[in-house]
Amino acid sequence: MGELVKQHLIDPEICIRCHSCESACPIGAIEHDERNVVVKAEACNFCMSCIPVCPTGSIDNWRVVAKPYALADQYGWDELPAQGPAAANEDAIEATDATVAALLAEAHAGADGASRAPASAPKPTVNLYTPTKPIEATVQGNYRLTAESSGADVRHIILNFEGPFPVLEGQTLGVLAPGEDGRAHAPRLYSVSSPRDGERPGFYNVSITVKREPGGLCSNYVCDLRKGDKVKIAGPFGSTFLMPDDPQARLLMICTGTGAAPFRAFTMRRQRAVQRGGDMTLFFGARAPDSLPYFGPLNKIPHRVLRKHLVYSRIPGAPKEYVQDRLRVESEEIAEMLGDPRTHVYVCGLRGMEAGVEQAFVNIAESIGVSWTAMRDAMREEGRYHIETY
Amino acid sequence: MTDTLDVNYDTLIPNNVGLSSDRRVLKALEKWHPGYINWWNDLIPERFQKSQVYLRTAVSVDPKGWAKFDYVKMPEYRWGVLLAPAVEGRKIPCGEHAGEPAWQEAPGEYRAMLRRLIVIQGDTEPASVEQQRFLGLTAPSLYDLRNLFQVNVEEGRHLWAMVYLLHKYFGADGREEADDLLRRRSGSEEAPRMLGAFNEATPDWLSFFMFTYFTDRDGKMQLESLAQSGFDPLSRTCRFMLTEEAHHMFVGETGVGRIIERTCAAMKEAGVEDPYEIDRVRALGVIDLPTIQKKLNLHYTLSLDLFGQEVSTNAANAFNAGIKGRYMEHRLEDDHKLVNDSYRVWGVENGALVQQTVPALTAINMRLRDDYTRDAAGGVARWNKIIEKAGVAFETKLPHEAFNRKIGVFAGKTFGPEGKLAGGAEYDASLKDWLPTKADGDFIQSLMKPCYEPGKYAGWIAPPKLGIDNKPGDFEYVQLHMA
Numbered sequence: 001m002g003e004l005v006k007q008h009l010i011d012p013e014i015c016i017r018c019h020s021c022e023s024a025c026p027i028g029a030i031e032h033d034e035r036n037v038v039v040k041a042e043a044c045n046f047c048m049s050c051i052p053v054c055p056t057g058s059i060d061n062w063r064v065v066a067k068p069y070a071l072a073d074q075y076g077w078d079e080l081p082a083q084g085p086a087a088a089n090e091d092a093i094e095a096t097d098a099t100v101a102a103l104l105a106e107a108h109a110g111a112d113g114a115s116r117a118p119a120s121a122p123k124p125t126v127n128l129y130t131p132t133k134p135i136e137a138t139v140q141g142n143y144r145l146t147a148e149s150s151g152a153d154v155r156h157i158i159l160n161f162e163g164p165f166p167v168l169e170g171q172t173l174g175v176l177a178p179g180e181d182g183r184a185h186a187p188r189l190y191s192v193s194s195p196r197d198g199e200r201p202g203f204y205n206v207s208i209t210v211k212r213e214p215g216g217l218c219s220n221y222v223c224d225l226r227k228g229d230k231v232k233i234a235g236p237f238g239s240t241f242l243m244p245d246d247p248q249a250r251l252l253m254i255c256t257g258t259g260a261a262p263f264r265a266f267t268m269r270r271q272r273a274v275q276r277g278g279d280m281t282l283f284f285g286a287r288a289p290d291s292l293p294y295f296g297p298l299n300k301i302p303h304r305v306l307r308k309h310l311v312y313s314r315i316p317g318a319p320k321e322y323v324q325d326r327l328r329v330e331s332e333e334i335a336e337m338l339g340d341p342r343t344h345v346y347v348c349g350l351r352g353m354e355a356g357v358e359q360a361f362v363n364i365a366e367s368i369g370v371s372w373t374a375m376r377d378a379m380r381e382e383g384r385y386h387i388e389t390y
Numbered sequence: 391m392t393d394t395l396d397v398n399y400d401t402l403i404p405n406n407v408g409l410s411s412d413r414r415v416l417k418a419l420e421k422w423h424p425g426y427i428n429w430w431n432d433l434i435p436e437r438f439q440k441s442q443v444y445l446r447t448a449v450s451v452d453p454k455g456w457a458k459f460d461y462v463k464m465p466e467y468r469w470g471v472l473l474a475p476a477v478e479g480r481k482i483p484c485g486e487h488a489g490e491p492a493w494q495e496a497p498g499e500y501r502a503m504l505r506r507l508i509v510i511q512g513d514t515e516p517a518s519v520e521q522q523r524f525l526g527l528t529a530p531s532l533y534d535l536r537n538l539f540q541v542n543v544e545e546g547r548h549l550w551a552m553v554y555l556l557h558k559y560f561g562a563d564g565r566e567e568a569d570d571l572l573r574r575r576s577g578s579e580e581a582p583r584m585l586g587a588f589n590e591a592t593p594d595w596l597s598f599f600m601f602t603y604f605t606d607r608d609g610k611m612q613l614e615s616l617a618q619s620g621f622d623p624l625s626r627t628c629r630f631m632l633t634e635e636a637h638h639m640f641v642g643e644t645g646v647g648r649i650i651e652r653t654c655a656a657m658k659e660a661g662v663e664d665p666y667e668i669d670r671v672r673a674l675g676v677i678d679l680p681t682i683q684k685k686l687n688l689h690y691t692l693s694l695d696l697f698g699q700e701v702s703t704n705a706a707n708a709f710n711a712g713i714k715g716r717y718m719e720h721r722l723e724d725d726h727k728l729v730n731d732s733y734r735v736w737g738v739e740n741g742a743l744v745q746q747t748v749p750a751l752t753a754i755n756m757r758l759r760d761d762y763t764r765d766a767a768g769g770v771a772r773w774n775k776i777i778e779k780a781g782v783a784f785e786t787k788l789p790h791e792a793f794n795r796k797i798g799v800f801a802g803k804t805f806g807p808e809g810k811l812a813g814g815a816e817y818d819a820s821l822k823d824w825l826p827t828k829a830d831g832d833f834i835q836s837l838m839k840p841c842y843e844p845g846k847y848a849g850w851i852a853p854p855k856l857g858i859d860n861k862p863g864d865f866e867y868v869q870l871h872m873a
Contacts, residue, residue: 016639016640023632052456056644057857245865246865273460
């Protein structure tokens with residue numbers, strides 16, 4: 001099979017033929033006849049101008065295909081064809097780029113089965129920009145989140161795109177560090193740490209959280225970026241590690257280090273929404289307060305909005321404590337949350353935390369007479385259990 | 391004048407027309423504002439005023455990300471003045487001034503005509519909110535309730551758009567007209583709204599959906615032709631209003647479609663094959679297809695009347711003056727003056743329908759009405775798809791344009807929906823099969839019970855295929871105020 005392409009299509013069953021998209025398209029890629037409104041695959045450049053003007057949502061359809069549907073096909077449709085086997089990896093396309101897809105599959109492997117998005121999550125946009133067709137972003141800011149003395153250099157990088165960039169909390173961006181021969185290196189994925197309407201509401205800028213790794217090619221490139229620098233970005237990627245759009249859903253979030261990025265986004269999204277509904281609990285592990293990203297802002301979030309358990313493993317004179325230890329301490333609260341069908345569990349951070357957290361869940365489940373594996377598998381199938389580790 | 395894509399929220403009235411540096415107009419609008427808020431508060435039942443409604447508000451006129459969704463109490467909705475971005479070097483698109491630079495001020499010679507057009511357009515906007523004021527009490531779902539309120543607040547914004555033009559460009563006369571827009575009331579004896587269809591009641595949700603499908607579509611066509619105006623502020627206002635109007639079309643088309651879908655499904659479940667077994671279908675708690683057809687006949691023909699006389703010198707003058715274009719004028723390939731062109735219209739000779747050829751200039755209304763009919767036919771075909779898919783033998787269709795008309799050459803004539811002239815007695819006897827009767831209305835009314843539980847729908851309407859703003863099925867679109 002040749003290279004797969006992503007194609008923009010309009011759902012003829014839902015479209016009311018108001019032609020707003022056609023007026024909004026700056027390059028004339030949309031046209032209509034008496035029956036249908038159609039998109040020219042070879043012209044559409046995924047600028048997304050047509051998406052917000054559509055009153056029905058019929059505009060927001062995408063298929064990954066080996067050969068794009070021709071206009072004649074689209075004019076003849078009464079309904080949209082299903083996504084074919086061209087990209088049939090379960091029910092969600094996380095990324096069409098093979099490298100990126102492999103990276104995400106590995107990151108989500110800890111859930112022991114195919115990940116699913118929460119049922120109420122909005123449909124994410126994926127692969128809008130690819131490693132071969134990236135978008136250029138401008139660095140708006142680069143802030144160090146950890147103390148000089150902490151030994152960890154974690155950065156909050158704000159990227160500005162010209163116009164809206166359709167990304168959901170929990171999705172990742174691929175950063176393409178320039179190589180010496182002028183060709184970009186393979187993308188490195190970073191979770192966005194800002195909510196969908198932007199780091200600053202309505203500005204559609206996007207933040208990522210990056211830790212400088214000794215000898216790390218991309219992380220050093222990103223951590224050294226300065227305001228005004230241009231960066232090539234692919235993405236967004238990821239269609240399962242998403243937050244539910246249900247105000248009643250309860251979130252249990254467990255992370256270490258830069259794994260906090262998606263949870264910062266989740267929390268901000270909820271804080272910006274009307275304040276009501278399900279609770280949020282965060283278990284966050286670091287060596288010490290000065291190496292815990294977002295320590296200051298986190299502490300400003302009221303307890304009633306977010307129950308915080310900040311756990312440290314390197315406090316002089318204190319025993320080492322890891323997130324799994326604190327989970328056990330709070331086992332009653334965790335058990336209560338796990339038993340509630342509105343709860344969504346998210347684990348994000350270093351691969352090393354997976355086993356410990358899993359074991360803690362096994363113990364907690366046993367304490368209420370439940371098999372963790374069965375409970376976890378059921379939650380995963382319902383899109384309520386998500387792991388992303390690296 | 392500052393002119394930006396993003397909307398300024400610093401003033402009481404959000405706008406992208408630089409109101410904060412235009413003290414005269416800002417003051418005039420601020421003076422008009424309390425009357426508007428009073429009008430709104432008197433109109434919508436109090437419980438809904440206090441409810442949180444998930445509405446979109448325009449935050450930019452850039453097509454990318456132009457609106458944002460959030461919960462808001464309707465009286466706190468930020469009604470604003472929004473114009474589509476100016477097109478540099480725009481020319482007057484039609485009539486004797488075609489090709490000259492578009493006017494940025496109202497030209498003296500056409501001032502009265504322009505004002506009249508703006509007032510008529512402006513008058514329809516609050517009228518429809520008045521007609522729909524009690525529908526919230528019988529909403530079939532929170533989803534539909536939200537859609538109703540979205541339509542209502544946006545009609546309110548469209549009133550603002552017209553009032554801005556009156557204040558900005560028409561001096562004392564304009565201010566007076568703006569006040570009168572709040573003085574007239576739909577259905578009032580003393581001060582009715584200007585156009586007939588806007589004084590009819592909207593008693594139930596089928597009427598509402600038919601109204602948004604057929605009557606708001608007239609509004610869309612009028613906006614389309616005003617968007618072609620050589621008076622640039624009017625053109626830009628209407629172009630932005632059309633972005634919002636698309637949602638109203640959507641509510642109408644999908645509303646009727648969902649009712650049809652539910653009726654067909656209920657018939658299939660109960661094994662009713664004949665759509666004309668009206669009592670059996672009604673016993674299922676759904677609206678029978680022949681009644682839906684009768685409602686269609688009524689709303690379509692009422693809406694045709696809104697286009698005015700088939701042959702009209704007023705319309706010719708407006709086109710010739712360049713203050714009102716044709717539908718998609720910029721896509722039409724002719725001289726845009728119509729000096730020597732002709733157009734075919736229906737007429738009546740000796741009781742028979744005949745096609746007559748008249749000067750195209752005088753047939754501007756007719757042409758727009760034909761464009762309207764083509765536009766309206768699309769949704770009807772899609773309703774038929776739903777019926778066909780369900781396997782029910784029935785087809786909805788647009789009645790002949792000569793049927794049930796109060797304005798134009800067919801006014802008062804006894805043409806049937808097929809376009810055949812009926813004898814007086816025959817016509818009277820058949821009317822009950824062509825137009826909804828009191829009993830039909832009573833039956834529909836009997837189904838109108840509110841369903842306010844998130845994710846639930848009244849039994850006579852199917853749920854939508856997609857949520858608004860991609861929301862899940864049980865999303866609480868309206869957080870109802872609990873007294």
